[in-house]
Amino acid sequence: MSDHREVAPPEPGAAWPALTDATRAALREILVHGVLSRAEIARSLGLSRASLTRAVRTLQEYRFVTEVGTGLRGVTGRPSELLRASSGAWEFLGIKLTADRLYAAVTDLGGRVLALHEEAVSDTGPQALVRQVTEVVRVLRAASPAICALGVSVPGDVVTRGGVSVVEVSQFLGWRDVPLSGLLETATGLVTYASNDVDALTAKEHWIGAGAGVRSMALVTVGTGVGFGLVTNGEVSEGAHGRFGRVGHLPVYGGGPDCGVGHHGCVSSYLPSSIIARNAGAVDEGYDEVVERARTGEPRALQALRDAGTALGALLSTVVTLVDPESIVLTGDGLPVYDIARAEVDEAFRRGLRPYEAAVTVVVQPFEFSEWARAAAVLAIRRSLRS
Incomplete structure (x- = not known):
């Protein structure tokens, strides 16, 4: 006797069903x-x-x-x-938060992007930002009523307490102990998942990006900060306290400038975009202007990029030495470091691995903030699958 039962097709935005x-x-x-x-x-x-x-x-x-x-x-x-x-029945909304911009992506169940949106953030206070996210959700759900879950990625330490994703600390947003997923579920009515932004991007790259199909993969991001994500045995490593991948303070030089929190000569003394600008003497300029100066051969800007390249190469060799991944995905808005200082990156990479050869491929993934928002949507898909 068959145990088959007819299931009513889901209504747009229906709750995720219980599955075996x-x-x-x-x-x-x-x-x-x-x-x-x-x-x-x-x-x-x-x-x-x-x-x-x-x-x-x-x-x-x-x-x-x-x-x-x-x-x-x-x-x-x-x-x-x-x-x-399928497309059309189940859609997901991902939001990536930064200190000054909000990026959103609507995807289908397969992670294919259906719509993109971005806007300025004027107030990073938790309540103000929750209100802004809620309004973005309202507008995008009106256009895409099949959205069934929300994923949000933030720069900071995110842990789960009692089923709620809590941002323990985010220096970029100025947050501490913010129960983000609970606040957004109450405000939007959507099942909400929150994660560290690098963890979410790592999972997306492993699932449908540059690391698809490999069992072990590392992700390194360079830009405002330095991020590290890891996939081993097909699973994203998250750590016990939401603080996995803090590679920004690995020492790469003896001595060196202060990174801003009391370390001297660590990765964060050279590689973050604002530090490159500082090391180049750019008092009234930003990272992009320093990059342009370096491209024209201006000595101090070029040296700042070269020092950053050495720090990046040392970081990549440390990743290989510690975790032996099949591939490393390198991305972020600081990628000009890799372009301008490629010789320094490669030399520090080889030097850090001696006497071994690097049996690993470095894949440079072009940077788009929309991919971070897409990663937040994929976070919602992955977490829904666990339900």
Whole structure:
């Protein structure tokens, strides 16, 4: 006797349904790999034919996946039904917060971007910023009523307490102990997940970005700050206290300038954009102006970029030495360091690894803040899958 039951198609913006472990696992395989046959899913997850049939039927009834024809897959050479994530029924909103800008992205279930939005942040106080995010959510949900969850990424330490994502500290936003996901759920009515921004970007790059398909990957971001994310055994490392990846204060020189918190000669004494500007003597200029001066060969600006390049190379070699990843993804709005000071980066990288050769690929990912917002939407997708 069949246990099949008809499931009503989800209404726009419906709550994420309860799914069995096998059904969630099958959906995750499709989301990560894009298009898969039933046989490939069963083989990857070790599911019986009956279990897979039930899982796929549920995914189709809830409009999580759709058939996209047949193809020759596997060693048998026989045509097989192909499945991919659906568009239209389930959408997600991701928001990346900085000290002066808010970036938003609406994606479908597969992480494909459907809409982008950005605006200035005038007040970083928690209540004011929650109100601003709530208004952005209202406007975007009016245009995309299928949004079912919200992901928010912030520069800071984020931990989970009693099911609520709490920003323990964010120096860039001036926050301490802000229960962000709880405040936004109350204000917007959407299930909300919050995360450190580098952790969210690491997960996105591993799932649907430059690190897709690898079991181990490191992410290094350079710009306003220096960030580090890590994937091992296919999972993002988050640490026990929301403080994973604090590589900005690794020492790279003996002595050297003060980084601003009392360290001398650490990564943050040379690599953050504002520090590069300071080291270049740019009293009334920003990072972009220093980069232009360096490109014209102006000695002090060029030296500041070269010192930053040495710090970056030392950081990359330390990452390889400690975690031995398959690849390192390098991104951020400070990427001109890698471009202008490539010789210094490469030399410090090789020097840090001697006597070993680097069996790792460094992938430079062009920087767009919209990708950080997309990463926050993918955070909502991933967390929904755990529900």
